[in-house]
Amino acid sequence: MLHTLIFFSGMLLLVILSSVALVTNLAVFCLFLIISIIFKLPFFSILRKIKYFIFALLVIYFLSTPGEILFYYSFISVTYEGFYLGVNNSLRIINTFLTIMLLMKLIPRKFFINFIIKICYPLKYFGLSIDNLTSRIFLTFDYLDFYKNYSFKFSNFIEVINSHLTNKSPIVKVKKLSKVIPSTTDYYWIVGFFSSFILIQFI
Numbered sequence: 001m002l003h004t005l006i007f008f009s010g011m012l013l014l015v016i017l018s019s020v021a022l023v024t025n026l027a028v029f030c031l032f033l034i035i036s037i038i039f040k041l042p043f044f045s046i047l048r049k050i051k052y053f054i055f056a057l058l059v060i061y062f063l064s065t066p067g068e069i070l071f072y073y074s075f076i077s078v079t080y081e082g083f084y085l086g087v088n089n090s091l092r093i094i095n096t097f098l099t100i101m102l103l104m105k106l107i108p109r110k111f112f113i114n115f116i117i118k119i120c121y122p123l124k125y126f127g128l129s130i131d132n133l134t135s136r137i138f139l140t141f142d143y144l145d146f147y148k149n150y151s152f153k154f155s156n157f158i159e160v161i162n163s164h165l166t167n168k169s170p171i172v173k174v175k176k177l178s179k180v181i182p183s184t185t186d187y188y189w190i191v192g193f194f195s196s197f198i199l200i201q202f203i
Contacts, residue, residue: 010103025091032098061086118182
């Protein structure tokens with residue numbers, strides 16, 4: 001129950017962050033920074049991994065958004081609206097990554113696997129094999145666990161995976177999988193989440 005509450009609170013936070021102003025996003029960013037310092041979470045590691053994406057986002061907004069001129073030189077012009085939108089959307093994306101980081105730290109992997117399977121469970125009436133889905137999700141998370149501490153770059157990512165497949169090394173230890181069947185309580189949580197989502201969007 002606690003993990004479910006934390007998960008849906010995090011999901012609702014992500015929904016709220018998608019529509020708040022710069023001041024709120026900045027306040028949430030500072031809150032995440034304080035939490036990361038107190039609990040020694042990899043705050044700056046997350047920022048380093050997405051720094052180029054954030055930089056590109058800022059440049060695009062700064063240079064392509066029309067409005068009141070804030071800075072002008074030759075063919076380069078930065079508008080006030082572009083600066084505001086660039087900073088706000090950058091903070092929004094950073095806060096999204098940090099929210100997911102906290103959820104991954106607070107909630108066990110098994111919960112996420114069960115959640116994905118339960119969400120997809122109604123699709124079995126349209127021909128989806130739940131057993132195949134369960135095995136694929138478990139294997140995917142096992143591969144992520146194996147490679148998360150692996151030192152590689154995106155330029156040689158495919159080569160690293162192919163080398164393991166070629167050597168036929170036992171990357172993943174197969175475990176006995178248990179069937180995941182959603183309960184009535186699970187559907188109550190899902191309905192409650194989507195109801196809250198609709199209310200937030202129309203407030």
